[in-house]
Amino acid sequence: MEEGDSTNERHVQLTFFSNEKELADIPEVVFDVPTSAECDDLNLLLNKTIETTNDTWKDRRFEFLVGETFLRTSLAEFIEEFEVETETVLKVECVIGVEAPKPLHDIQAPDWVSSVQISNNFIFSTTYGGDIVIVDRKGNETKLAVNSANKILKCSAIVKKPAKNDLNGTQLLVGSESQLLTLYSIEKGALTENLILRGHERAVECVAVSSDMSRAISGSVDQNIKVWNLDENDQTTNYEKQEEETKTKKRRKEAITKVPMVTIGGHRDKVTDIQWCPWKTSHAFSSSWDHSVVEWDLELAGEISRTKGPKSFTSLDLNLSTGYMITSCTDAVPRLYDPKSRDGTLVKNSFIGHQTGWVESVRWNPNDSNQFVSVSTDKTAKTWDIRSSKSSLFDIHGHEDRVLCVAWNDNLIASGSADCTIKVFETR
């Protein structure tokens, strides 16, 4: 009976090819494959064919690209969904499959984790309890407490990258609920306040530092964006304290207080995330709860373009090589935009996979311009390839409460959650 069924089934002719060096010797053979075949069947088929020509070949996992999209379902469903021409020989591109992220560390933080950054194999994270937790790749953690009255830290940015295996001299800009941004430098395992940036009227939600580390921009609940001068030699934006004030706090070593260079208003609700434009130094992108992502010209202090979204945005990230912008909203769907194109308001792709709740944060993979990671209030993190919108690459489970922040750098994914843990995963 089974044989009878298989003969009735439709068959597709396909060939494999690849742009990767390792796979240069894929035999150019046309295969006749039943449409019920899935990725695993194709994997088996391809591995066996390569084995016939290459004796040293070891089985590997492949991903298959037909045109621009990944094959994730059976061939029949794929053909039906994308209306693929089956008359001609189907050309299938083979990409060596990404290995699943390996859990590396599970670090207990003293409080909810509000932000996480990765730089030079160090993971910096801030907590709502006023701690900065630093973890190196080996899992050694350093906990540094902020010496300040209001301890709710909300966001961070690295100003001076740590040297290899040495934290000393690292500078970190931290925004807090107390409306201040503080530039801390780590010396001898302790935090020292270098600068205090004062000017926001409500909690600072997001901060970003320019590539030459001389400027910082921050967004706040007060709906404003402020630009700060971080240059050590700059004196123009220093805040002149009144004499009485300086007297009372004489004992403490004073940190320099600065006021913003420029304040940009334009959002009508809380600014949730801010990023420097990677391809134009004086531009920046900010996302807000007012359903829009705005590109700003910071020199002119004006709006360049506004991307309207269907819901309130919670975060955004820009990709230098493709120029694409990935955003997350107060729903379960990360959305991909192309801010360079004129029709930037159109969603290029929506990634459906998270359960309910919000996607809290999205970040690109700096090593692969097609991949990004998203974390959600459904307690999971997911990695995605932009060529496959229907299903994620990998789901990272483990957090027991809402995941609030994520970072991807140096082949490490670090996610911080409301269950007071930072989980670190290693990717290929």
Place this chain on the structure above:
Amino acid sequence: MSTKAEDIPKKGKRKSTSTKKPIKKDEFGEKLDVKPVLPKVVDEYDYDSSDEEDLRNTIGNIPIKWYDDEEHIGYDKHGEKIIKPEKKGEIETFLEKMEDPDYWRKVFDRQSGTDIKLTDEQIEKLQNIASGKYPTIGYNPYEPFLDIYSSQKEIHPIDNIPAPKARFIPSKDEMRMVSKMVHAIRMGWAIGPKEKKEEKKVYDLWASEDSMDNLTKSQLSRMRVHMPAPKVTLPTHAESYNPAEEYLFDDDEKKKWEETEKEDRVMNFVPSKFDSLRKVPQYDKFITERFERCLDLYLAPRQRKMRIHADPTDLLPDLPNPNDLRPFPTNLAFYMRGHKGQVRCISMEPEKGELLASGGQDGTVRIWMLATGRCIKTFDMGGEVTSVAFSPIAERTMLAVAYEGKHIAILNTGCGDKLHIQQTEQFISEVPTDEQEDGAVVHWRKAKDRVTLTLPNEVRQVTWHAKGDYLATVAVDDIAKSVYVHQMSKSKSQCPFTKRKGHVQAVVFHPTQARLFVATKIHVREYDLARCVLIKKLITGIKHISSIVPDASGENLFLGGLDRRFAWMDLQMGNKPWKKLKHHTSAIRSVAYHKKYPLLATVSDDGSAMVYYARIYSDFSKDNELYPVKRLKAHEKADDLSMLHTVWHPIQPWLITAGADGSIALFTY
């Protein structure tokens, strides 16, 4: 060949009939045609005058076709076969055509099988017919009209007979009668015309019986759609007194008949046989059968009932697609956990919408960051918190808290803008609590970051006036002095109502004017606080009001009740609710109306929140709109309680609900 052979006879037949027809049928033509011929009659026996043209053939009016295969074409009157004349060959026909000058006027007669030569007369008739004229030769349809009798009066008589003599002589008979009457009058004998005796009119009771005027509507309709009474089925052979043997029951059949129920029997009698009609006894079921027949007639339908076959879905009101009414909250974002026991009340920070305050059974007031669901501050009040309310002024980080122990606290939350916190500190320090009169019922005290009021009764609810100076409180108990209005700037409290008008459940200030809506269990009263008068008393239709919320203009009130009812009162439309809904299966605990979006939410003990699209038009020509758009479910049940309070986010279309399970849920669009 065969087709040709058929064709020719057809032609011949048509022509021969057409020659006959005008003579036979057109009578008018016939007369005129015949007349001129008549005088020429010599002897009618000289020739055959009958219409029948060719009497030789006696086969009658049958298709000639039947004789096609025979060698004769019929029979003459003596019964002899009439032999078909020999068929002419084609050459012969052609020769004839060429030679015979009369060929064109020859017609083949199928009946006789010969060619007939048409006369000149017949040809002329045919020509007349072909050209659309009258077939009769020489007939003029337009002969001049001779009008013999006209409407005009002639002065001369038509005939010449003189008038008779009698016309000129008076009648003797008449003269005699007149002289008799004259004589009678003279003599006084003449009697006038007899007086008519008036006959007594008799009322005809049945006169109107036959007329249609006095019939009732139902009688008329019964006549129009007449439904005859059901007929009695006719008796069958089995009912005969002398049925055939097969109709009679044998033992088995009889037993079966007896065993079956009376209603189920096929026949309601047992067929029986009698020798003669004379021996048939009296029918014992006669009376019952007649009676049943009467019952049947009585119950028979006499009227055709028009039943409407309506699809039940058509009767539902036409609701718009909820997708067109977006945005409204659709899914649960997350829970904020921290309270132990019930979360009784929540309040949103005005304008920015970053902070949320909640009060719980555990005696704490918590301040949350809504974006992340993080509790950033906790105040321990020392008594179960019953109500919290953020000051409506965004510049003051002030929160009014009612908690058990007959207290109200007006706290400086210390969250938000540093500048505003300082201003609020200043404001609280300036509240003149020291200038209290002796014997005041409400005691004002000041602590480091708060003002505390001690009231004579436990407080159920606290609410601010839109300007942020006044706040009103409602007592839990059913007493006369249950409502107090407190003024922050003067630290004074007053009790506007001294008479008990019902158990006050909730109060709310008019959003723009110095008015107060007071909701007792079944009524809402609107008071003018400046003039101290009752403006309006509203009948809500709810048996136990639990929550009252005005819209931004104060023209509409939204009420929720413990009897599961929700009511929308439009104050301009009178004192009755504009809309009443019952969408919850359990008591409604709280109602909220969004400040920016046309959204309304009710939360209930059944663990669900109903979100309505509620658009208020200030334009009178448009009706307000109220459509249910979403039922949101969250929170676990604790002691049969689920959702206790709800508020809207001040900017976003997001709903926040407080649960009896100690969590606060955020629903986002």
